[in-house]
Amino acid sequence: MRLAHFHALRPVCPACRLQGALAPLALACVEEERDEIVRSGVLGCEACGNRYPILDGLPVLVPDLPRFLSDNLFYLTMRRDLTPGVTALLAEATGPGAGIDAIRQHVSSYGWDHWADQDPAEAGGEQVEPGQVSRVLAQLLDGLPAPLPDGPIIDLGCGAGRTTADLAERTGRLVLGVDLSVPLARVAWDAVVGGHVAYERRRAGLHFERRSFSVRAEGKADVWIADALALPFADEGFALVTALNLLDCLRDPKAALAEFGRVLTPGGACALATPFDWSGAATPLANWLGGRGGRGAQGGEGARCDLALDALLSEGPSAAGALRRSRAPGEAEWRIRLHDRSSMQYLTHLSWSAKGQPGLAA
Structure with a gap:
């Protein structure tokens, strides 16, 4: 910090x-x-x-700290100085799907997409190109109104930290990356504060390849651990809120949108990207924005997640706080690398809103 x-x-x-x-x-x-x-x-x-x-270097600012520490004790106390051979042995001994294997896969996918384009040892030839997160962020930033009001930027669900670094470089402002994942926040902090990226890239099965290289850290960005549903800030402190592939990972997306609007200064903007990849483990079914069977409230189409989100960002009884849609939404492709022979492809929904600004007609 x-x-x-x-x-x-x-x-x-x-x-x-x-x-x-x-x-x-x-x-x-x-x-x-x-x-x-x-x-x-x-x-x-x-x-x-x-x-x-x-x-x-990571302040842990969550409302229920004892529960967070208990739930994340494995990741908080996990050693970071293990050699590749010992790490591989531990992963094989505990088996596929165990904690160490699951988090290695998670960090592999995010670390590669966020930073592999800056790895001098990267040979290329992958199914997908790294840096997808940067390209989606650039598309979101290009759609923002100009100029933004004065103030810092908060990058929610920053993952491995590339969006936080890109925001600082592009805007020249103080940018705070926020995430609840301890392993990802560590990668992000090392990169944007320490100027060094280290992660294990999955090749196949339980075989991972350790990557380690330097990146530019200009001193305008930081990474903290906090809950996007309970941000540790007073009202109206940020000029821009960004959240890429986060909304469908939260237990209450509507409450999250209200929280995003709460911390925005008047005239501030919010830029979101979400594939609506709902999971009951992350978001209770009752809180999904569309994506359920039967007939929904918007034109009888229960699968129209985009319409459900639009209703939350428009005037009316469904409005989620002070955010109002500021321009027509968009779409972007997003491919995630799993290992040498596998990737996942998403179509992520792009949404722009502003604090108190009336939305456009659909």
Whole structure:
């Protein structure tokens, strides 16, 4: 966590904010600091007494910290200095689908797409080209109104961090990447703050190839662990909210849109990309935006997820907070690499909205 970014963003206690109070967080303890970057320490709330750790440079700012730590203890305490041979042995011993195998696959797909185009040892010849996330972000940014109001940018569900880095480079603003995945947030922090990318690329089966290389880190970006449904910030602090392939991974998409609008400054913009790839493990069926059987509220088409999202971003009883659609939506292809012989292809829905700006006619 860069000290300058902590002072500029002025985070509040996430537990207090959910209770309607804006209690600022303070640095209660700094155990490791280098070049104005806190790598280990504790943030504290004087109002409620809650304390939040800074682990490997990542502040963990979630409302229910004990539950988060319990659910993520494996990833939080997982060693990062294991050699490739030992890692492979542990993966084989625990077997396919175990925790270490699942997270290696997850980080492989995201790490490759986000950063492989900057890997000098990348030989090419893959089924899909890396950098898809950058191309989708560029399409979203090209559709934004200009100029944006003053203020920082928050990149929700930043994954391995490429969108956070691209936003900082393109806008020159302070950009905060936010994610709940500890392994992905670590890759992102190492890249955008430390200037180094390290991940394991899956080749086939349980065979992974370790990749490690330097990237440019200009000091305008940071990565924190936080919940997109309970952001640890006061109202109206950000000029732009971006969220790529996040909305269909949240337990309550409608509440998330309201939260995105809450932290936007008046006139601020929100740019979303989502494939509507619903999963009951992430989002309860009752909260899916379309995609269910039977007849939906929009023209009797229950599968029209885009229409359901549009209703949340329009005036009326279904509106989700202050966001209003600012231009017609779009679509973009997005292919995800799984291993040398496999990939998945999505058609992701692009949506632009602004705080309080009336939507366009459909």
